Amino acid sequence: MTRLGRWVGKHLMITLGLLVLLYMYIPNFIVALMSFNDASQSRNLYQFQGFTWDNWLNPCDPLGMCESLRVSISIGLAATLVSTIIGTLAAFALVRHRFEGRSTMNLVLFLPMATPEIVMGSSLLALFVAAGFGGQLxxxxxxIAHIMFCISFVVVTVxxxxxxxxxxxEKAAMDLYADEWQTFWRITFPLVFPGILAAALLAFSLSFDDFIITNFTSGQTVTFPMFVWGAAQRGVPMQVNVIGTLMFLVALGAVIGGEVMSRRRARGRVRAAS
Structure with a gap:
């Protein structure tokens, strides 16, 4: 019993962790499976009718889907770039400096995270209409809407x-005669970069996935989530699962690649030190 108890204590946490991960990834596995589903004869999207490669060979068959995907990726990349720059600068200001109104700024930055999306979307629509952009949505x-709500998440992460x-x-670097600019780029930025990268990935996923706020501010522009919502009225095409699987694989590859690179850098520093 003692040996069994030690084995259980040693492997229990990792077993529970793997089970939780498996549970979290079940929807992704289902989406990947359904990307090979030949559901042309049925409106029951999650009943596997038969295996086919056609969904992967013709991902743009549903008219307008790839165009909506292009719009979502373009908005996501632009929103990620702008919100990451502004959010990173704001995070440095909040952490490294003391100034009047700092607590108020903290509150204002957290408000978009706590505000229901339907409230934010309707408020932004009212703002754009009042500013004279009602016919130019x-x-x-x-x-603009995506940058606004992504900034808060970037600030929190960084x-x-x-x-x-x-x-x-940083103090040690300055003691070794590095100026502030050299200290930032050689010490501070490499150490903060994983947080900045995580914030950028989070911002892109939030922007790409958003539907409610986008629905209020889109006008005639159709993003990928809006296309899926519209297609659901008639039956979601299986190619949507192809796009979802590809996005998941790209995100997984980015995370694994970043982890591999960080471990290689760590091993390189250890070898250099030895």
């Missing part, structure tokens, strides 16, 4: 990384 109004940064490393 489209790509740019969606982009700020948590900065909060755990050891300031003694």
């Amino acid at each position: 489209g790509f740019w109004t969606i982009l 700020r948590s990384r900065l909060g755990g940064l050891d300031s003694n490393l």
